[in-house]
Amino acid sequence: MGLFEAIVISVIAASTPLLLAAAGELVVERSGVLNLGAEGMMIMGAACGFAGAWLTGSTFIGALFGIAAGVAMSAIFAVLTLGLAVNQVATGLALTILGIGLSGLIGAGFVGERINPAPHLYVPGLSDLPALGRIVFNQDGFVYFSILLIAGIWWFLYRTRAGLILRAIGDNHASAHALGYPVLKVRFYAVLFGGACAGLGGAYLPLAYTPFFIPGMTAGRGWIALALVVFASWRPLRLVAGAYLFGAVSILQLHAQGAGIGIPSQLMSSLPYLATVIVLVLISRTRASAGSAAPASLGMAFVPDR
Amino acid sequence: MKKLLVTAVAVLAAAATALPVSAADKLKVGFIYVGPVGDFGWTYQHEVGRQTIVKEFGDKIETTYLENVSEGPDSERSIEQLARTGHQLIFTTSFGYMDPTVKVAKKYPKIDFEHATGYKRADNLGIYSGRFYEGRYIQGIIAAKMSKTGVLGYIGSFPIPEVISGINATMLGAQTVNPNIKIKIIWVNTWFDPGKEADAAKALIDQGADIIMQHTDSPAAMQVAAQRGIYAFGQDSDMSKFGPKTQLTAIINNWAPYYVRQVKAKLDGKWKAEDTWDGLKEKMVMMAPYTNMPDDVKKMAQDTEAAIVAGTLHPFKCPVLGQDGKPVECKGGTHLDAGQILGMNFYVKGVDDKFPGK
Numbered sequence: 001m002g003l004f005e006a007i008v009i010s011v012i013a014a015s016t017p018l019l020l021a022a023a024g025e026l027v028v029e030r031s032g033v034l035n036l037g038a039e040g041m042m043i044m045g046a047a048c049g050f051a052g053a054w055l056t057g058s059t060f061i062g063a064l065f066g067i068a069a070g071v072a073m074s075a076i077f078a079v080l081t082l083g084l085a086v087n088q089v090a091t092g093l094a095l096t097i098l099g100i101g102l103s104g105l106i107g108a109g110f111v112g113e114r115i116n117p118a119p120h121l122y123v124p125g126l127s128d129l130p131a132l133g134r135i136v137f138n139q140d141g142f143v144y145f146s147i148l149l150i151a152g153i154w155w156f157l158y159r160t161r162a163g164l165i166l167r168a169i170g171d172n173h174a175s176a177h178a179l180g181y182p183v184l185k186v187r188f189y190a191v192l193f194g195g196a197c198a199g200l201g202g203a204y205l206p207l208a209y210t211p212f213f214i215p216g217m218t219a220g221r222g223w224i225a226l227a228l229v230v231f232a233s234w235r236p237l238r239l240v241a242g243a244y245l246f247g248a249v250s251i252l253q254l255h256a257q258g259a260g261i262g263i264p265s266q267l268m269s270s271l272p273y274l275a276t277v278i279v280l281v282l283i284s285r286t287r288a289s290a291g292s293a294a295p296a297s298l299g300m301a302f303v304p305d306r
Numbered sequence: 307m308k309k310l311l312v313t314a315v316a317v318l319a320a321a322a323t324a325l326p327v328s329a330a331d332k333l334k335v336g337f338i339y340v341g342p343v344g345d346f347g348w349t350y351q352h353e354v355g356r357q358t359i360v361k362e363f364g365d366k367i368e369t370t371y372l373e374n375v376s377e378g379p380d381s382e383r384s385i386e387q388l389a390r391t392g393h394q395l396i397f398t399t400s401f402g403y404m405d406p407t408v409k410v411a412k413k414y415p416k417i418d419f420e421h422a423t424g425y426k427r428a429d430n431l432g433i434y435s436g437r438f439y440e441g442r443y444i445q446g447i448i449a450a451k452m453s454k455t456g457v458l459g460y461i462g463s464f465p466i467p468e469v470i471s472g473i474n475a476t477m478l479g480a481q482t483v484n485p486n487i488k489i490k491i492i493w494v495n496t497w498f499d500p501g502k503e504a505d506a507a508k509a510l511i512d513q514g515a516d517i518i519m520q521h522t523d524s525p526a527a528m529q530v531a532a533q534r535g536i537y538a539f540g541q542d543s544d545m546s547k548f549g550p551k552t553q554l555t556a557i558i559n560n561w562a563p564y565y566v567r568q569v570k571a572k573l574d575g576k577w578k579a580e581d582t583w584d585g586l587k588e589k590m591v592m593m594a595p596y597t598n599m600p601d602d603v604k605k606m607a608q609d610t611e612a613a614i615v616a617g618t619l620h621p622f623k624c625p626v627l628g629q630d631g632k633p634v635e636c637k638g639g640t641h642l643d644a645g646q647i648l649g650m651n652f653y654v655k656g657v658d659d660k661f662p663g664k
Contacts, residue, residue: 006512014505100374104342111344112547117533210500210526212548215342216374217524219499250502254509257492258459262660265465265493 007251008135012143015247017042017204019146021225022232022239023153024070024197029229030157031190032170032297035077036092039222040099041195042202043215044069047103049203050110050213059118062207063142063200070199071192073099078191082184085301096222104215111214118142118208142204147240149197154236166190170295173302183302198222231276233293242276249275333395333573335359336388337371338381340400341498347523347542348497348559349373352399352422355561359569366573377402385410389417395572397565398422400497401466407431418577420568423468425648429579434564437585438468439475439647440614441557441593443621444607445539446479448554448596449517450487451603452537459515461506461522462493465662469521471650475621476519477657479610490515491659500526507531507538517554528552537598544594555607556594564590583644587615622647627655 021038028035048069053062077095080086118140121127127137157163166186169176173183201221206213228246232238253268337356341349356369370393375384381403388396389410397420398407404424411419411431419428423435449458458480462469473491480487490513492506499522507518507527511534518531518538525548531538532549540546540556564582571577584590593611596604613619624636629652637643653661 003512006508010505010508010512014501017501104344108344112346114529114548205501210504210524210529212500212525212529214346214500214524215344216498217500219496219501221501251505251509254492254494254506255513258490258509258513258515260490260659265462265662266495269493269495 002131003255005131005134007255010251011244011247012135012139013209014250015243016143016146017201017209017221018225018228018246019240019243020142020149020201020204021198021222022201022228022243023146023149023236024194024201025225026229026232026234026236026239027153027157027166027197028190028194029298030170030234030295031166031187032173032295032300032302033081033187033191034088034092034299035074035081035095035191035194036089036226037073037077037095037099037222038194038198038225039218039220040096041070041073041198042099042205042222042225043103043218044073044099044106045199045202046205046217047107047110047213049199050113050115050206051106053115053207054110054113057115059116059141059207062115063203066199066203066207067196068199070195070197070202072195073199074191074195077195078188081301082187082191085303088299088301100216107213107215111212113212115207115211117211140208142200142208145200150236150240157236167295170297173297173300177302177304183304187302198225201225227276230294231280234295235293242279245279246272246276332368333363333366333569334391334393335367335369335569335572336393336396337369338375338384338388338396338398338400338403339371339373340375340377340402341523342373343371345498345523346525346545346548349399349523351543351559352397352561355565358562359565362566363569363573367569375403379406382406382409385419386413389414394418395420395569395577401464401468418572418579427579427581432568432579432581434580434582434584435468435648436559436591437583438557438559438591439471439621440585441591442472442475443479443614444593444610445519445555445557446476446481447483447610448599448603448607449476449519449537449539450480450483451606452554452599453484453487453517455514455516456484456487457513457515458487458489459507459510459513459518460489460491461503461510461518461520461527462491463497463522464495465493467648467650470653471622471647472521473657474626474650474654477654478621478626481656485656487656489657489659491657493662494522496522498523500524503527504530508534511536525549540594546594546597551598553594554598555596558592558594560590560592583648585614586611587617629653629655629657629661631655 045066049062049066052065080091081088120140123137169183177183228242231242249272253271339349343353372384375381395418399422401423407421408426419431421433494502494506503522504526507530516536520527520541525545528538528545528549532552537554538552540553542559544556546553596607620641622642625633628634
């Protein structure tokens with residue numbers, strides 16, 4: 001295996017959990033809801049995903065457990081912010097704190113246990129092709145799913161009526177409501193979808209990335225996912241670029257260090273974040289005249305006038 | 307944002323544990339942890355120490371711990387929270403808590419503090435650390451013996467003296483076996499991020515390292531090494547569970563006897579601010595069983611360990627050559643003195659990497 005190939009494979013692995021979680025959050029925010037609880041949902045997905053895989057020996061069932069955990073967490077968020085119109089920022093932060101604590105409790109019994117990492121696709125012939133074979137045809141299921149997920153979200157948002165309604169609700173919930181669209185119902189489903197994605201992204205960590213569970217193993221990836229949504233200016237295809245750019249810079253700086261390039265490691269470690277900020281600035285400059293890319297109703301509670 | 311949150315969690319946790327202040331005659335002992343208690347590394351070992359004192363002293367004491375407290379100024383609030391809620395002896399267990407601990411100790415002169423791995427003391431602030439470099443020296447010998455490529459991969463957390471002295475001790479040990487041994491160092495600038503630690507391990511292996519050593523807290527690197535079929539060393543605690551055929555040995559931080567001793571001294575009213583720096587001899591640093599290696603390597607490791615315990619071998623015996631090949635000033639007579647090791651800010655000859663910050 002060449003070094004280039006090895007680097008690309010590491011980049012894909014590092015980017016996938018971010019992409020999964022950010023994809024869900026993108027849909028949530030497009031519907032006008034700001035769920036800052038991504039970290040909490042991810043770590044719950046990690047704990048429950050590991051538990052599922054450990055109990056059944058199946059990565060697939062583990063992933064389903066992770067999704068279920070994310071959905072359950074997001075349901076709490078949905079009931080509070082949509083049903084009771086509680087402040088979304090505060091609820092999201094509380095969800096993160098809850099998730100970190102609860103996942104530690106659930107996962108306590110699983111610390112130190114081992115499972116087999118997620119199986120990788122193997123297509124005879126294709127997977128052995130030089131250079132691209134291992135990169136394209138020898139990944140685990142999460143990686144392929146994350147790409148399909150983004151394609152699906154893009155198609156949903158821009159090519160379906162339901163997607164148009166969801167975007168309309170995110171941009172102006174009062175008008176959408178006046179037109180007769182079920183604002184809260186759509187947002188409820190969007191939040192649950194976001195929870196499912198975050199749970200799956202979290203589950204990727206103990207199921208494929210580092211096959212064991214340790215409390216706090218998401219180590220801030222939920223926050224990165226949130227930042228990536230802004231970075232992508234709420235567009236699914238840019239999200240892929242953002243996640244892979246972040247992953248690439250994270251991995252390349254490690255390789256640069258190993259190769260003995262004399263740049264301070266602290267600077268290198270900050271590179272992924274620096275790159276994100278720079279691109280963000282560039283994007284906002286070009287669209288300064290067009291106004292903010294954020295959904296106009298983002299983060300605002302909606303209470304229908306009955 | 308994350309920092310803020312973690313602190314919020316810590317403060318909430320402190321507030322919650324502060325509520326049931328019942329028995330005033332109980333000695334309250336507090337611990338500040340940098341990672342989660344289940345990290346299977348650094349924090350886990352301190353937690354084992356805390357559980358030991360609970361077992362040992364039972365009803366005489368009450369313990370509290372705050373986990374995931376980030377280093378730096380933010381930790382001050384958490385330490386102060388423990389001080390305010392009646393804790394009489396507070397252990398702050400990471401290098402980055404040094405200045406905050408000094409500050410809080412000054413503010414609460416009647417409370418006794420102990421800071422791990424730092425170097426600042428006060429009348430009510432003692433310091434303690436392990437001579438981890440002794441274990442690193444043994445690991446260096448084993449690594450050089452077991453490596454086929456002659457390239458060691460080293461995952462560093464932060465370029466602080468404790469980590470630097472570990473790298474140097476590794477190299478000095480390895481050079482006794484193979485004078486041309488190479489080391490690749492990757493700093494991840496975190497103590498705990500399993501994903502990042504795994505990525506660093508992959509990068510090192512992809513660049514030709516066939517022995518992985520780490521100075522970070524999770525077993526992620528061990529597991530990557532296991533997947534790739536190479537050898538690695540556990541860190542802080544025995545990580546053989548994560549790589550039964552991978553772990554050569556591990557440095558185990560054995561804090562329990564020390565915590566028992568200090569709590570007993572406090573209960574007896576004999577606690578004093580001291581500077582404790584114990585190693586293999588005092589069993590504050592222990593080696594996990596030597597596994598997955600041929601008998602001659604195992605014997606070499608055991609002999610080295612015995613020599614260090616007996617005091618006939620010092621990993622930093624003079625002359626120690628700096629990166630430029632010139633001998634470093636020898637302040638300890640036959641070996642570098644404590645200050646030079648605890649404040650180590652240079653690489654030894656043979657480390658083919660730029661010293662961080664120089």
